[in-house]
Amino acid sequence: MNLRRLYMVLAVLLVVWVLLPIFLIATLAFSDRPSVFAWPKGLLPQQFSLETISFFFGVEGVWRAIRNSLAVAAMTLVFSVLLGAPAGYALARYRFAGADAYRLLILMTRAFPLAILAIPLAVRFIQLGIYDTLLGVALVHTALALPFAVLVTSSLFLSIPKELEEAAWTLGCNRLQAFLRVVLPLALPGLAATAIFAFVISWNEVFAATLLTLRERTLPAFLLTSLNDSPLPFRFAGGFFLIVPALVFIFVIRRYLFTLWGIASR
Amino acid sequence: MRTERYLPYALIAPSVLFLLFFFAWPLLEALLLSVRGGGGGWTLENFQRMAADLYFKDALKYTLLLALVVVPLQVVLALGMAMLLGGLSRGRDLFLYVWTIPLGISDLAAGIVWLAIFTERGYLNSLLQALGLIEQPQLWLSYETPWMIFLAVVAAEVWRATAIVFVILVAGLQLIPKEYSEAAEVFGATPWQRFWRVTLPLLKPSLQVALILRTILALEVFAVVVALGGRNLPVLAGEAYYWYNAYQNPGVAAAYAVVVLGISVLATLVYLRLMRPRQEEAA
Amino acid sequence: MASIRVENVEKTFGRFKALNGVSLEVRDQEFVVLLGPSGCGKTTLLRIIAGLEQADKGRVWIGDRDVTLLPPRARRIAMVFQNYAVFPHLTVYENIAFGLRMQKVSPEKLKANVERAAALMHIENLLGRYPAQLSGGQRQRVAVARALAVEPEVLLMDEPLSNLDALLRLEMRAELKRLLAESRTTTLYVTHDQVEAMSLADRIAVMNAGAIVQYDTPMRVYQEPASVFVGGFIGSPPMNFLRLRVEGQRVRLGSLDLEPPAEVGAEVLLGVRPEDLEVYPAEQPQSFAAQVLVVEPLGPHLLLTLNFAGQAFKATVPPDFPAAAGQTLWLRPQPSRLRWLEPGSGRAFATG
Incomplete structure (x- = not known):
C-alpha cells in the first residue's frame, strides 16, 4: 500500500x-x-x-511570421501526407522487390541530423530561386516529416485488414473505389493525426527555417534572430505563443501518440 | 491485372525522388561543399579554418558533453517513468498525457521557458532569495559561468525531450508479453530481478532506437543553447549557423555540418554494434 | 448460377509451390468443400477462383466465361471471408447493400434484396447497427447476407465458421446448409474441419500438398479413402492402418485369412475404421488378439488403444464394455469395410 x-x-x-x-x-x-x-x-x-502579449503582437513582423509559419506548416502537412501515405500504403499492402531497401532508406534518414542539411540546400536554393521562400522551407520540413509519415501510415494501413479491401473488390469495386470507399474512411483519423504531426514538426523547426530565409521568416526563425536585441517580455510572450498550438495538437492526437512515435520507431 | 506489379513502385516513387533530392543529394553536397575551395578545386581549407577558429574546440567539447550528459539522463528518467506508469493503479491516461506534453514543444520554446527560470530576475533567483541563500539577483547565464549555462541547457533538454524516449519505451514495453515477467515471478524473481533480467533485455530494441534518435537530436542542439546563452556556450550546430549567416561562409558551415554528420553516423554505428541483438533474441 | 471449372492451375510463392497443377469441376448448384490441412493450398485455390490471386499457369472458368484474367469485380462471384471482413464504418444495412450499390441497381431492387438477404439470415432487427455493436455470430450473418444480396453466380466461402465458438458453429452449420439448399447457389467452401465438410458438402475435394487427392461424395471419401492421408485426415479417431505380410497372395491376421488385391507386393496396409472393428472379451473364430494399452471413456463410447504385434491402433466399443488396460481382446473387422493400401505410396488399391 x-x-x-x-x-x-x-x-x-x-x-x-x-x-x-x-x-x-x-x-x-x-x-x-x-x-x-x-x-x-x-x-x-x-x-x-494583456500588456505583454499585446506588446508581442504589436511588434512589427510578428503577424507576418505567424502567417508564414502557418503557411509553411500547412504546406509541409500536405506534402508529407501526399508523398508519405501512398508509400506507406505500398509498404503495408505489397511485397515487392526493393521494399526492404526502401524501408532502409527511410530508417537511414534517422541516422542523420536532417536539419543540418539545410546548409547545402541553402546554396542550391539560391540558384533555384526558392531561397527565402515559404516553399523552400516547406520542402525541407517535408524532408523532416516524410519518414515519419511513411512509417506511420504504413502501420496505419497495416492495421486495416486487407480482407476488407478484398471484400470490396469481390463486391464490385475496382482498386481506387475500394480504397476510397473502405480504406480511406477507416484510415482518416490516423491520417489526420499524421498530418497534425507533420504540422507540429514544421511549426517547431528553427534551424533550417532560419538558414533558408531572410525576410520570409517563420515564427521560430523570427524569434531566434531577434532574441539578442529584444526585451524579455517579447521573448517570454513569443515562447509561450510557440507552445500553445503544440499543447492543443498533442491533446488532439494523444490517442495516436504511440502509433506515431512507438511504431514509427521500429 | 499485370500492371499490379508496378503499382507499389509507382506509389513509392514520389517519396523516393523527394528523399533523393532533399536527403541523399544534400548529404553529398555537404561533403562536396566542405572540401571545395573558393577557386573550385579540392581543398581542406574549410576544415583548417574551422579547426583554427576560436570557438571550434569549445563547440566540439560542449556538444559532445551535452550529448553524454543529456542522453543518459533522459533514458534513465524515461525508463523510470515507464516503469512507474506500469505501477500506477489510477489515472494512467492522465499521467500519460501530461508527461508527453513536452513532445510538442520546440527546442526554441523550451529554451525561452528555462530562460524565464535562469535569467537574472528569474524564478531560480527568486527561489534562492526566498530560501535566504542569496540577497541580490545572481547572473547565471553569462560568459563567465558557462557551466551554469550548460546546466540550464541540460535542464531544458531533459525537460523537453525526455518525453520522446518515454513514449518509445512505453510502446516497446507494450510489445513485451506479460507472461515473461509473470513466469519469472512464479520462479521467484523479485521485482528488481524481473526488471534487470527480463524487462530490460527484452526492451533492448526500443532502447536502441531511443538512444540513436536522441543522440542524433542532441548533437544537433541549437536553439535551446542560443535562447539560454547566445554564443557563450558554443555548440557545433550553432557555429555552422553563425558561419553561414553572420560570416557568409557556406564552406566552413558545411565543414561543421560534416563534423556533426560524422559524429552522428559514428554514434549510430557504435549503438548498433554495442546493442546487436543476439541470435536467441532474434528468434 | 453457374458451374466452376479449374484447369491445371499452378501457383508458386517464392520457392513454395502452393498449387501443383490442380483441376476441379463444380457443377451448377453444387456445394463443394475444399478440405485439407493448413498449407495444403485450399485457400490459395479459392482466392485464385475469386481473382484475388493470379495463377502462374492454368485457366479458370465460371459458367462458360473464361475469367482467368478478370479482376474480382468482373467475375460475378461473392465471397465470405474467414474474419468476415464486415466494413466497420458502415451499418449492417449499408454493408449488405454495398455490392448492390456498386452494381447501381435501382433503389427498389436494392431495398428488396437487402431485406430479403437480411430475412434469410434473421438479422432484420440489426440493420441499423454498426459492426462494433454485433457479436461474432451476428457479424458472420452479415457477411453471408452481404454475399447473398448480390445474387452471385458463385459463392465462395473461406473457413467462414472457424472464428465462431463451438456451439455457435454447430448452429450456423445447420443454418448454412438449409440456406444454401434453398438458394441453390453454386458454392465452393474451404475448411480444415472434416466434420464441417462431411456435414455440408455434396462433394468433398480433399487437398494435400498443393494437389487434390480425392474428389467424391462425403460418404465415399469417408468409407473408401483414396490414400493413407485421406483415411488419416478424415474421421476422428482416424482410420487404422495395419502393416501386414503377404504370403502366397494371402494375408493372415490372427485366425483370419484375408485375400488382398492381386497386385500387392510383399507387404500391404490394411485400413479399417475403429468403429468397424467388432470387439470380443473372449477368443472367437475368425479374429485376432490384441492387448489393451489405454481405455478412454468418451461418453457415447469407449475409445480403446490396442497393441497388435507392435502396432498401435484404435477401436470403439459401447460404454458398458468391460475393458481395462493390459487385458487381451479379440477383434474382427467387418469384411465389407476393409481397405487395402500400398505401403510405399500410401495409395489405395482399386476395389473390385
Missing part, C-alpha cells in the same frame, strides 16, 4: 516538473511589464494583464 502511495507521489512530482515551467511562462506572458521585471518573483501571478 505504501509503495502505491510512493508511486503516486512520484507521478505527481513528474507532473509538476512538466507543468510548472509552462505555468511560469504563461504567468509571465499574461502579466504587465513591471511584473515581468519584478524581483523577487512570487509563484503566483501578480496581476492578470
Whole structure:
C-alpha cells in the first residue's frame, strides 16, 4: 500500500516538473511589464494583464511570421501526407522487390541530423530561386516529416485488414473505389493525426527555417534572430505563443501518440 | 491485372525522388561543399579554418558533453517513468498525457521557458532569495559561468525531450508479453530481478532506437543553447549557423555540418554494434 | 448460377509451390468443400477462383466465361471471408447493400434484396447497427447476407465458421446448409474441419500438398479413402492402418485369412475404421488378439488403444464394455469395410 502511495507521489512530482515551467511562462506572458521585471518573483501571478502579449503582437513582423509559419506548416502537412501515405500504403499492402531497401532508406534518414542539411540546400536554393521562400522551407520540413509519415501510415494501413479491401473488390469495386470507399474512411483519423504531426514538426523547426530565409521568416526563425536585441517580455510572450498550438495538437492526437512515435520507431 | 506489379513502385516513387533530392543529394553536397575551395578545386581549407577558429574546440567539447550528459539522463528518467506508469493503479491516461506534453514543444520554446527560470530576475533567483541563500539577483547565464549555462541547457533538454524516449519505451514495453515477467515471478524473481533480467533485455530494441534518435537530436542542439546563452556556450550546430549567416561562409558551415554528420553516423554505428541483438533474441 | 471449372492451375510463392497443377469441376448448384490441412493450398485455390490471386499457369472458368484474367469485380462471384471482413464504418444495412450499390441497381431492387438477404439470415432487427455493436455470430450473418444480396453466380466461402465458438458453429452449420439448399447457389467452401465438410458438402475435394487427392461424395471419401492421408485426415479417431505380410497372395491376421488385391507386393496396409472393428472379451473364430494399452471413456463410447504385434491402433466399443488396460481382446473387422493400401505410396488399391 505504501509503495502505491510512493508511486503516486512520484507521478505527481513528474507532473509538476512538466507543468510548472509552462505555468511560469504563461504567468509571465499574461502579466504587465513591471511584473515581468519584478524581483523577487512570487509563484503566483501578480496581476492578470494583456500588456505583454499585446506588446508581442504589436511588434512589427510578428503577424507576418505567424502567417508564414502557418503557411509553411500547412504546406509541409500536405506534402508529407501526399508523398508519405501512398508509400506507406505500398509498404503495408505489397511485397515487392526493393521494399526492404526502401524501408532502409527511410530508417537511414534517422541516422542523420536532417536539419543540418539545410546548409547545402541553402546554396542550391539560391540558384533555384526558392531561397527565402515559404516553399523552400516547406520542402525541407517535408524532408523532416516524410519518414515519419511513411512509417506511420504504413502501420496505419497495416492495421486495416486487407480482407476488407478484398471484400470490396469481390463486391464490385475496382482498386481506387475500394480504397476510397473502405480504406480511406477507416484510415482518416490516423491520417489526420499524421498530418497534425507533420504540422507540429514544421511549426517547431528553427534551424533550417532560419538558414533558408531572410525576410520570409517563420515564427521560430523570427524569434531566434531577434532574441539578442529584444526585451524579455517579447521573448517570454513569443515562447509561450510557440507552445500553445503544440499543447492543443498533442491533446488532439494523444490517442495516436504511440502509433506515431512507438511504431514509427521500429 | 499485370500492371499490379508496378503499382507499389509507382506509389513509392514520389517519396523516393523527394528523399533523393532533399536527403541523399544534400548529404553529398555537404561533403562536396566542405572540401571545395573558393577557386573550385579540392581543398581542406574549410576544415583548417574551422579547426583554427576560436570557438571550434569549445563547440566540439560542449556538444559532445551535452550529448553524454543529456542522453543518459533522459533514458534513465524515461525508463523510470515507464516503469512507474506500469505501477500506477489510477489515472494512467492522465499521467500519460501530461508527461508527453513536452513532445510538442520546440527546442526554441523550451529554451525561452528555462530562460524565464535562469535569467537574472528569474524564478531560480527568486527561489534562492526566498530560501535566504542569496540577497541580490545572481547572473547565471553569462560568459563567465558557462557551466551554469550548460546546466540550464541540460535542464531544458531533459525537460523537453525526455518525453520522446518515454513514449518509445512505453510502446516497446507494450510489445513485451506479460507472461515473461509473470513466469519469472512464479520462479521467484523479485521485482528488481524481473526488471534487470527480463524487462530490460527484452526492451533492448526500443532502447536502441531511443538512444540513436536522441543522440542524433542532441548533437544537433541549437536553439535551446542560443535562447539560454547566445554564443557563450558554443555548440557545433550553432557555429555552422553563425558561419553561414553572420560570416557568409557556406564552406566552413558545411565543414561543421560534416563534423556533426560524422559524429552522428559514428554514434549510430557504435549503438548498433554495442546493442546487436543476439541470435536467441532474434528468434 | 453457374458451374466452376479449374484447369491445371499452378501457383508458386517464392520457392513454395502452393498449387501443383490442380483441376476441379463444380457443377451448377453444387456445394463443394475444399478440405485439407493448413498449407495444403485450399485457400490459395479459392482466392485464385475469386481473382484475388493470379495463377502462374492454368485457366479458370465460371459458367462458360473464361475469367482467368478478370479482376474480382468482373467475375460475378461473392465471397465470405474467414474474419468476415464486415466494413466497420458502415451499418449492417449499408454493408449488405454495398455490392448492390456498386452494381447501381435501382433503389427498389436494392431495398428488396437487402431485406430479403437480411430475412434469410434473421438479422432484420440489426440493420441499423454498426459492426462494433454485433457479436461474432451476428457479424458472420452479415457477411453471408452481404454475399447473398448480390445474387452471385458463385459463392465462395473461406473457413467462414472457424472464428465462431463451438456451439455457435454447430448452429450456423445447420443454418448454412438449409440456406444454401434453398438458394441453390453454386458454392465452393474451404475448411480444415472434416466434420464441417462431411456435414455440408455434396462433394468433398480433399487437398494435400498443393494437389487434390480425392474428389467424391462425403460418404465415399469417408468409407473408401483414396490414400493413407485421406483415411488419416478424415474421421476422428482416424482410420487404422495395419502393416501386414503377404504370403502366397494371402494375408493372415490372427485366425483370419484375408485375400488382398492381386497386385500387392510383399507387404500391404490394411485400413479399417475403429468403429468397424467388432470387439470380443473372449477368443472367437475368425479374429485376432490384441492387448489393451489405454481405455478412454468418451461418453457415447469407449475409445480403446490396442497393441497388435507392435502396432498401435484404435477401436470403439459401447460404454458398458468391460475393458481395462493390459487385458487381451479379440477383434474382427467387418469384411465389407476393409481397405487395402500400398505401403510405399500410401495409395489405395482399386476395389473390385
